[in-house]
Amino acid sequence: MKITIKCFSQVKYALGIDEFVLELEAGTMTSELEQNIRSKADGKLDGISLRIAVNQKYIPNDIELNDGDEVAFIPPVQGG
């Protein structure tokens, strides 16, 4: 299945891209996708907490992804 990944703030800079599509196995969970994303970041996301939104909505817990889902990874930002 195809999942669109949207990256914000530190995630965007860690991966060097703001949006891309991943081909994943059916039944992949959001927690597995987060590990996948963190491993691509080469340690740059270590210690950074991330919120995950699926189809523009925060997920309350780990859920199974579906083909065509859009998943956003959102870190806190400090600046003001």
Place this chain on the structure above:
Amino acid sequence: MILTPKELLERQSEFTVIDIRPESQRKEFPMDGINIINSEDGFIHTIEGKKVLVCQFGIVTEGMIIEQNLKDTFSLLGGAQAWIDFQSEKEDLSRWSRQTVLPEVGLEGQKKLLNASVAIVGLGGLGCPVSQSLVAAGIGKLILIDGDSVELSNLHRQPLHGIDDIGKAKVKSAEESLRTINSVTKIQCVDEYLDESNGLDFIQECDVVIDATDNIQTRQLIDRFSKESNVPMIYGGLYRWEGQVAVLNVDGSPGYKELFLEPPSGGESCADAGVLGMLPGIIGNIQAIETVKLIVSIKTNLVGKLLMYDGMNHRTEIIEIG
């Protein structure tokens, strides 16, 4: 040239006042308390001396004066509507005529703004544009809270502060600039950082608290006091070219604690990560828009949502928090 309703009342003997509105509008919204003649466009040119033209909202007449190059002719700011409001309220609200003409704001909305109190925590990148726009919009009282002083590295993104303000308390520097925009707004300066001991007192006396801080710990404090006092919190955050805005704690809606599950970690400050100078102006003004919408009760807003904006590609995403 324009004239406010108050100025017209005081100086009416100097002018011939001409109502250019159609008869139906004149009957529905009559202008009382002043000598006024009705006119078709062509008639205006034949009247000698100084004239004031009146349309419904003051917009048509301003355009007419410029287009027809009319000499010694003024437009009534805010038009007949502003005059009628002035007569009923005994208060000249014409300076806000460009926003009271909006049906979503109106005179009632402007009165709410004039009676509202807003606390702004942080007078840096976000606090400057937020306070500037809210003072211009006619907010009744601002409480400015920040213990920091102006530094040279602040100036590229904090336009209320200038070269001569370096070393000065940010709240004082901001106050001086804000007073030149609108002297009606009451401004209380608190030259201290918000903390456990002072935060609740300041926040609970306001209608809205703006989070314009630069660290997660203070955001968590504001969130806690916002929840305790049931005063909505308008969150804003910056990172390089990106910004976030959310309207939190409105009658039990999600707060900062729900936005970023505790303990959130890893955010970098503007000093660490850098920030484009224009970005706070955009994000701070979105915070100001949301503040005005809350105060005048406009339901289309960011309650329970997180807006993210990226100045690099102008991508905007709105996420439902829950």
